[in-house]
Amino acid sequence: MNAPTPLALSARRESGEDRRAAIALAARDLIAEKGFEGLRTRDIAERVGINIATLHYHVPSKEALIALVAESLRIAFAEQSRAHVRDGLTPTQLLELEFDDYAELLGDKHVLISVMTELLEKARRDASIAAAMGPMMGKWKQIVADILEAGRDAGEFRADLDPAPAAQMLVGAMMGFSKSPNATPQNFERLRAELLRAIRNPDRTSKEYQDE
Amino acid sequence: MNAPTPLALSARRESGEDRRAAIALAARDLIAEKGFEGLRTRDIAERVGINIATLHYHVPSKEALIALVAESLRIAFAEQSRAHVRDGLTPTQLLELEFDDYAELLGDKHVLISVMTELLEKARRDASIAAAMGPMMGKWKQIVADILEAGRDAGEFRADLDPAPAAQMLVGAMMGFSKSPNATPQNFERLRAELLRAIRNPDRTSKEYQDE
DNA sequence: ATGTCTCAATCAAGTGATTGATTGCTTGCA
DNA sequence: TGCAAGCAATCAATCACTTGATTGAGACAT
Structure with a gap:
């Protein structure tokens, strides 16, 4: 590479x-x-x-080639998603898994993130790319929103949490982070910790979180 | 246009x-x-x-032209920033102003956002563009981080808030939102409300917030 | 008169894509 | 087993523009 x-x-x-x-x-x-x-x-x-x-x-054609790339990206993300068992985990654990997956991308799979952001930018201007990327991003946000909703309903996340915009917040923060000049692993740890605090239910004590 | x-x-x-x-x-x-x-x-x-x-x-040259565009963007954002008096406002009010400014961009100045995201994408690959965009983004994040820090210290925002990653969270959420397919004004309102809840000090009551 | 600004024509290199000949591989038949 | 046929895959050469940029003459403003 x-x-x-x-x-x-x-x-x-x-x-x-x-x-x-x-x-x-x-x-x-x-x-x-x-x-x-x-x-x-x-x-x-x-x-x-x-x-x-x-x-x-x-x-x-070049256009067909770009569509091929988008599809290969979709497959790569689907495989990454399948690599972890998600049954029986709490919402917080599921969310940590999303963060872990993204941290993995930030590591030796940074190309996938770069290609994704390039495609998202192109999607803004090209309906066929938007048609390919829309479901991919939509699915990711939906997964996160579902986790948030389950966590809110289970009392792990704050009661006033609105799942869809909160998912936008988390996804946007992660993707924006990857473009920043100080995108180090330590800084990602710091970000994920802040994201968790942003959604945590303040009526829970630290001990209650540890027990889960 | x-x-x-x-x-x-x-x-x-x-x-x-x-x-x-x-x-x-x-x-x-x-x-x-x-x-x-x-x-x-x-x-x-x-x-x-x-x-x-x-x-x-x-x-x-084309390269000089792109630099000219980046500079014109910097000027436009600086002018927008200056359009509002920021003295004597509380951290929450200052943050609301940041949201207002972004909502204004999402309105009839959407071109500025689009150009910015295109430049940020190019910055990833081109050091001279990164040199132009870095200070712009860095400044915005610093402004937000300063507001957050002041708000935390004043007890308006939660005590465990870490200003730099929290600023990344807010900025990332806003910029990511502008690229989503459902970037309506109503959805932005919904997002900003969620962002405020994410940073709010839970030890404050709603009334205390209103009094400020 | 001088310096700034504008233009049409042109340059040299690059670009996505095509053409037609050749090569490689598989299968079926004697 | 060997050969021929047919199809898939590969290649060098080429096409028809496109692109950032240049040149030199002329227009404009002071």
């Missing part, structure tokens, strides 16, 4: 599916590096180690 | 300063419409009503 080296010493031939996956991966890296502004089909082909015409054989 | 009409029937000649201001304004509109990805110097020149060579006479 650092050196602009072809991703693999490509065999002369790969199945369409493998090739498209490699193309999506290369495109993700390049979008993170240069944005859509600097995204070039030739650069992608070079990164994969194929000819420009081969790229067009597998992915018919 | 809707019709792609030259901004004015430009006089054959304008002073350099007026011309550059018109160029910055046209560029802002076009960045909001098409992003940096779709920004073309010829489109800007056409929007202003001048020849492409004239644009280059006044602004030597």
Whole structure:
């Protein structure tokens, strides 16, 4: 991901599916590096180690390529979400898991965040991208809102909490954090702690929280 | 701003300063419409009503033009900030003013938000843009953090509030909101109400808040 | 007269995409 | 087992613009 080296010493031939996956991966890296502004089909082909015409054989247009990237992002996030068991956890624990997942992205998967924010920016101007990104973001916010609602109803979070805007608050804080110049792990810990305090039920004591 | 009409029937000649201001304004509109990805110097020149060579006479390169846009943004935000007297207000009132300012941007100045988010995205990849945007965002967050700190110390906001991450939370929530598909005025009201609840000192009663 | 501003024409490089020939792989048949 | 056929995948060369920027002449203002 650092050196602009072809991703693999490509065999002369790969199945369409493998090739498209490699193309999506290369495109993700390049979008993170240069944005859509600097995204070039030739650069992608070079990164994969194929000819420009081969790229067009597998992915018919730049527009189709961007849609492929959005889909690969959706799959990556879905896999991350599935990696943790969520049954039997309290709302606070579920929320901590969301924070853990985001911290993981902030680590060695920062490309995924960068590509996501680039796509969200593009979604503002392009209805087809918005159609792809809308459900992804909407689902994330809904998951968080559901956790918040359950936590409020269970008395873990404050009684006056409004789930939808509170979810916007949490998601917005995390995504904004990743763009700030001081996005260190320590600062993320500090942020998540503040987010928890922002939603906590003040009528609960610290001991009651620990017992859960 | 809707019709792609030259901004004015430009006089054959304008002073350099007026011309550059018109160029910055046209560029802002076009960045909001098409992003940096779709920004073309010829489109800007056409929007202003001048020849492409004239644009280059006044602004030597595309890079310089983007710097000009960032500066025009800084000026616009500074003017907005100055439009309200901030002396003698309580921390809660000051924070409400920040929300009011943002609501105003969400209204008929949405272009400014769009350009800002495009620049922030570009800043991630371009050090000179980051150098321009960093102080702007940093200042906003500092203003909010200072308000929060003062409010905490005055007992208006909760005692365990950590100003810097809490400011990140508020700023992130607002900026994230502007990109969401349901960014209506009612939903912003709902969000700001939730943000206030997130920072409020629970040891204060509603009446105490009203008295301030 | 001089300096500033404007313009049409043009440059050189880049861009997404296409074309037609070639290569690689699989399958079926003798 | 070997060969031929057919389809999928690959490539170099090329196309038809597009793009940021430049050049040199002319217009304008003082």
